[in-house]
Amino acid sequence: MRGAHGGRIGYLVLGSPRTGTNLLCHALHATGQAGEPAEWYGTSSLHENLAAQELAHPDSRPEAPRATDWAAYQRALLGRTGSGNRFGVKVFLYHLEPLLKSGQMASPVDLLPDGYRDDVRIITVSRRDVVAQAVSMIIASRTGIFVDVPGVAPRRVPTTTTWWREGPPAALVTNPEELTADLFDSAEVHQLITAIRRHHSTWSDWLADTRFPTLSVTYEDLVDRRESVLSSTFELLGIHTRAAEFTDPGPRRQATALNDELAARYRLWLADRPGAATTTGRQL
Ligand SMILES: Nc1ncnc2c1ncn2[C@@H]1O[C@H](COP(=O)(O)O)[C@@H](OP(=O)(O)O)[C@H]1O
Numbered sequence: 424m425r426g427a428h429g430g431r432i433g434y435l436v437l438g439s440p441r442t443g444t445n446l447l448c449h450a451l452h453a454t455g456q457a458g459e460p461a462e463w464y465g466t467s468s469l470h471e472n473l474a475a476q477e478l479a480h481p482d483s484r485p486e487a488p489r490a491t492d493w494a495a496y497q498r499a500l501l502g503r504t505g506s507g508n509r510f511g512v513k514v515f516l517y518h519l520e521p522l523l524k525s526g527q528m529a530s531p532v533d534l535l536p537d538g539y540r541d542d543v544r545i546i547t548v549s550r551r552d553v554v555a556q557a558v559s560m561i562i563a564s565r566t567g568i569f570v571d572v573p574g575v576a577p578r579r580v581p582t583t584t585t586w587w588r589e590g591p592p593a594a595l596v597t598n599p600e601e602l603t604a605d606l607f608d609s610a611e612v613h614q615l616i617t618a619i620r621r622h623h624s625t626w627s628d629w630l631a632d633t634r635f636p637t638l639s640v641t642y643e644d645l646v647d648r649r650e651s652v653l654s655s656t657f658e659l660l661g662i663h664t665r666a667a668e669f670t671d672p673g674p675r676r677q678a679t680a681l682n683d684e685l686a687a688r689y690r691l692w693l694a695d696r697p698g699a700a701t702t703t704g705r706q707l
């Protein structure tokens with residue numbers, strides 16, 4: 424449908440890490456009609472990307488990126504990744520908060536290029552099993568391997584922002600194959616769960632004040648009912664690809680027996696602390 428906005432759609436994938444966002448965003452990119460909804464404001468690379476484009480403000484720092492001209496950054500992204508009439512970005516709360524707190528942006532919509540803010544659609548991605556999510560994150564923060572695409576050599580990305588606790592991130596392990604459960608702390612899994620809940624309650628609060636067409640996706644449905652979730656997602660964005668005919672497998676599952684072991688250890692840890700609750704007041 425081509426409306427008053429020339430059919431241009433801007434969309435935000437609002438999630439938290441380890442909810443299957445790479446699986447979903449890989450599929451959207453692979454349709455060839457949805458641009459490339461990546462972490463364009465990801466704190467591990469935004470400052471460097473701005474600097475490379477001579478758009479970093481003199482005060483810009485890796486932990487607090489600042490652009491001289493966000494519109495120029497967004498125009499460059501659009502030129503590289505736009506599909507013509509759709510532009511998407513994957514956003515985690517810790518990408519956006521420094522930009523909001525420093526007054527550089529006023530809302531998630533400001534992450535979209537000019538011309539893509541009039542018809543905005545939202546996809547939220549969460550994971551019902553938040554313990555599995557937190558365990559997945561704590562492991563990825565030590566391996567640096569956030570995605571496993573068959574045939575693509577894994578890239579190791581150091582975590583620069585420990586959005587779930589104070590202090591510097593733990594170093595990447597030399598050999599990801601040699602990780603053992605003893606290297607992890609259940610108290611940190613608990614901090615991650617608290618931070619994940621805050622991510623999602625912040626997105627919900629923001630969405631409650633908006634009227635954007637919104638689709639809520641869970642990791643579990645994305646994995647178990649992939650065709651149905653992709654079909655709803657394509658429909659939301661007006662993409663003319665039939666989910667049933669969409670065969671690109673995208674990334675594969677990364678969890679191993681270590682994930683189960685850490686989740687079991689965390690549940691035992693929690694059982695010893697009956698008062699432990701997340702900041703949303705909910706006990707697990
Ligand atoms: N094809 C697939 N099937 C099942 N899970 C997948 C998958 N591709 C990626 N994932 C999982 O999605 C999670 C990563 O989410 P994100 O892309 O948002 O960071 C990881 O969870 P686990 O580490 O629990 O397996 C990863 O393994």
Ligand SMILES: O=S(=O)(O)O[C@H]1[C@@H](O[C@H]2O[C@H](CO)[C@@H](O)[C@H](O)[C@H]2O)O[C@H](CO)[C@@H](O)[C@@H]1O
Pocket residue numbers: 440445461462463464465466467468469515569570578580581582583584
């Ligand atoms: O562009 S970034 O490097 O900022 O983000 C890429 C990265 O994202 C993962 O690593 C981040 C660094 O710790 C982490 O904050 C984030 O939660 C992770 O998703 O790797 C991803 C997989 O290669 C990539 O999609 C993302 O663009």
